[in-house]
């Protein structure tokens with residue numbers, strides 16, 4: 001299959017869009033596609049930088065003198081070798097006292113630690129809570145100001161969790177006996193008992209979840225509290241978007257923040273990506289479909 005080269009520069013500007021039909025033609029074909037031979041002297045290049053897809057990835061040739069055949073060190077290289085994995089498998093991160101992955105941070109406008117984060121000695125002072133897996137939303141409860149986090153479970157147990165300064169949310173996917181853990185990452189190797197989202201055996205004082213999506217993982221997304229008398233019974237309840245299940249769940253909480261009831265809102269199905277109550281008291285929803293919905297209670 002022959003394809004005409006696409007110009008690199010048009011009107012003095014890089015040609016970075018507007019060739020969707022040609023791209024679709026190439027990517028829909030089954031035949032291999034080869035670039036033209038380069039006029040660069042590859043045998044004289046010792047190192048190079050390549051821009052692949054839309055992410056900048058340095059490619060460092062190793063293990064050979066010919067750049068065309070040398071092994072490469074790069075994030076893309078790792079991706080190529082580990083296709084099908086959607087997780088970074090960094091098992092030590094959530095409980096690491098210094099690195100910021102798997103944490104909720106609380107900082108001031110200069111990026112410094114806000115006072116009162118109350119983490120244990122040896123922790124980065126910017127950390128507010130740690131031991132998270134994948135927080136997608138944070139909302140503050142009206143009246144108390146307590147933050148609530150919503151996060152993805154692995155193969156089970158999405159979680160909504162009331163947060164407290166210095167708290168451990170209890171996720172620790174490090175290697176453990178009884179599980180077969182590829183890359184020493186146990187995050188997907190067990191179940192709610194053997195690889196819990198909140199490990200109260202390892203961490204007896206872990207922050208307890210308010211709700212676990214009935215023990216299933218469906219891509220829990222954003223959350224926000226509904227406030228105002230226009231919401232009637234739902235005034236003060238927490239709305240949570242469940243992306244994989246295309247539903248919006250309304251949680252009723254007790255004074256400790258534990259869920260006492262969960263109902264699905266009567267609303268069109270979508271992947272709810274962001275939930276914000278506007279100054280008009282109504283709910284604004286951004287969907288993965290590229291729409292903003294203005295939801296008025298009735």
Ligand SMILES: [Ca+2]
Nearest residue numbers: 169170197198
């Ligand atoms: Ca947890």
